Amino acid sequence: MADDDKELLKRVARVLRQAADDFNAIAGEVERRVGANGIDARAAMERSCQGKRAYATAERAGAAAESRNVPGLRVYECPFCRQFHLTSRTLDAFAARP
Numbered sequence: 503m504a505d506d507d508k509e510l511l512k513r514v515a516r517v518l519r520q521a522a523d524d525f526n527a528i529a530g531e532v533e534r535r536v537g538a539n540g541i542d543a544r545a546a547m548e549r550s551c552q553g554k555r556a557y558a559t560a561e562r563a564g565a566a567a568e569s570r571n572v573p574g575l576r577v578y579e580c581p582f583c584r585q586f587h588l589t590s591r592t593l594d595a596f597a598a599r600p
């Protein structure tokens with residue numbers, strides 16, 4: 503394997519490790535808001551899914567996040583479509599809130 507490929511895979515792995523933590527934070531925030539507002543969780547997930555590019559594998563999503571070169575983009579598995587999305591910057595800020 504070429505060194506460039508190894509370097510890309512290492513960066514993808516870092517993105518994926520971070521993604522698990524971030525997704526848990528986002529899920530927790532969504533649950534909290536669902537409880538507060540009485541909105542349907544599935545509908546909220548569906549809205550979050552729609553209009554987002556879906557990737558068949560976490561690796562592809564990770565590579566896409568890298569290529570966009572936008573700090574803070576994370577990969578997460580979508581509970582609605584079971585594919586992988588990148589967080590928007592809005593969602594990232596959402597997760598960072600205490």
Ligand SMILES: [Zn+2]
Pocket residue numbers: 550551552556580581582583584585587
């Ligand atoms: Zn989705």
